[in-house]
Amino acid sequence: MTAKKISLTRYLVEEQRVDDRIPAQLRLLIEVVARACKSISHAVNKGALGGVLGSAESENVQGEVQKKLDIIANEVLIEANEWGGHLAAMGSEEMDSIYVVPNRYPQGEYLLLFDPLDGSSNIDVNVSIGTIFSVLRKPEGHPGVTEEDFLQAGAKQVAAGYCIYGPQTTLVLTVGDGVAMFTLDREQGSFVLTQENVRIPEDTKEFAINMSNMRHWDAPVKRYVDECLAGKEGPRGKDFNMRWIASMVADVHRILTRGGIFMYPWDKREPGKPGKLRLMYEANPMSWLVEQAGGAATNGRERILDLQPKALHERVSVVLGSKNEVERVTQYHLEAR
Numbered sequence: 324m325t326a327k328k329i330s331l332t333r334y335l336v337e338e339q340r341v342d343d344r345i346p347a348q349l350r351l352l353i354e355v356v357a358r359a360c361k362s363i364s365h366a367v368n369k370g371a372l373g374g375v376l377g378s379a380e381s382e383n384v385q386g387e388v389q390k391k392l393d394i395i396a397n398e399v400l401i402e403a404n405e406w407g408g409h410l411a412a413m414g415s416e417e418m419d420s421i422y423v424v425p426n427r428y429p430q431g432e433y434l435l436l437f438d439p440l441d442g443s444s445n446i447d448v449n450v451s452i453g454t455i456f457s458v459l460r461k462p463e464g465h466p467g468v469t470e471e472d473f474l475q476a477g478a479k480q481v482a483a484g485y486c487i488y489g490p491q492t493t494l495v496l497t498v499g500d501g502v503a504m505f506t507l508d509r510e511q512g513s514f515v516l517t518q519e520n521v522r523i524p525e526d527t528k529e530f531a532i533n534m535s536n537m538r539h540w541d542a543p544v545k546r547y548v549d550e551c552l553a554g555k556e557g558p559r560g561k562d563f564n565m566r567w568i569a570s571m572v573a574d575v576h577r578i579l580t581r582g583g584i585f586m587y588p589w590d591k592r593e594p595g596k597p598g599k600l601r602l603m604y605e606a607n608p609m610s611w612l613v614e615q616a617g618g619a620a621t622n623g624r625e626r627i628l629d630l631q632p633k634a635l636h637e638r639v640s641v642v643l644g645s646k647n648e649v650e651r652v653t654q655y656h657l658e659a660r
């Protein structure tokens with residue numbers, strides 16, 4: 324049987340047709356983001372040949388040294404999106420404040436948030452990295468756009484996804500109608516639908532956490548991981564496997580593909596910070612994807628998508644993946660209170 328190839332464009336047109344699930348402007352916006360990801364993918368692939376490896380001489384707003392590719396990816400996303408007429412403004416991990424679409428371009432009704440290059444520490448070692456994005460509607464009732472307009476709970480997202488640059492370049496998307504995966508066909512230059520209705524198994528034997536922080540963890544996290552490590556003879560009655568790629572996109576991609584639990588919890592290293600990962604352009608889009616695939620995502624206590632953001636670069640504790648495992652970790656936190 325030769326299955327008909329469905330391009331991202333066709334998938335989006337059909338989403339627009341069925342019950343008007345997505346408006347035309349949102350469809351075009353997603354296409355532009357996908358095009359930007361394609362171009363980032365080409366830059367990533369060139370590696371040393373394209374002079375894109377190594378660090379730049381700058382820090383971002385979170386005090387992290389920027390890699391050249393962090394900056395390149397950020398610029399590609401801004402340039403691709405600013406003139407299309409779909410957006411009012413953008414927010415990025417690599418920019419201190421929001422980027423309002425200049426008034427020489429038509430103003431759109433959406434807000435775009437992104438982590439242009441996730442997994443920066445893996446760029447130079449040729450391990451999978453990615454781009455994460457989240458789309459919100461600009462609140463109505465006032466002209467112009469402010470940072471406040473971005474501070475909407477993740478449950479308000481209208482589209483979210485990521486593009487992973489690994490052995491294959493794969494775009495993973497939700498518009499609230501399940502999760503679909505599109506693989507980049509390099510010869511054709513287009514994203515082709517390769518999986519629909521992605522489902523995360525409710526149970527798993529695989530966990531992902533940076534174990535080097537164990538001594539800094541909170542008791543509920545320690546309890547959960549200790550029980551996994553105890554294996555067949557322990558309270559869980561089964562052996563667990565561990566994976567930690569240090570690119571959230573790659574860890575989440577594995578979980579969407581075969582299940583598992585991912586944790587980047589609060590720890591005692593920097594007790595004032597709720598976690599390492601950022602709510603608006605890492606945790607929210609990933610949490611929505613995971614929920615749309617039947618998984619769960621919490622900060623250890625509450626559903627991430629219900630959290631009311633207070634700042635653009637706010638950090639959050641993250642527990643996501645297979646439903647029963649996430650519920651267990653959340654339960655351990657609630658019991659410890």
Ligand code: AHG
Nearest residue numbers: 438440441442443444533569570571
């Ligand atoms: P970024 O490269 O955008 O700053 O994000 C890196 C994040 C995330 O992708 C990953 O899960 C985590 O940082 C890895 O952190 P550790 O190096 O502490 O393991």
Ligand code: MN
Nearest residue numbers: 438441442605
């Ligand atoms: Mn990141």
Ligand code: MN
Nearest residue numbers: 416438440441
């Ligand atoms: Mn990043």
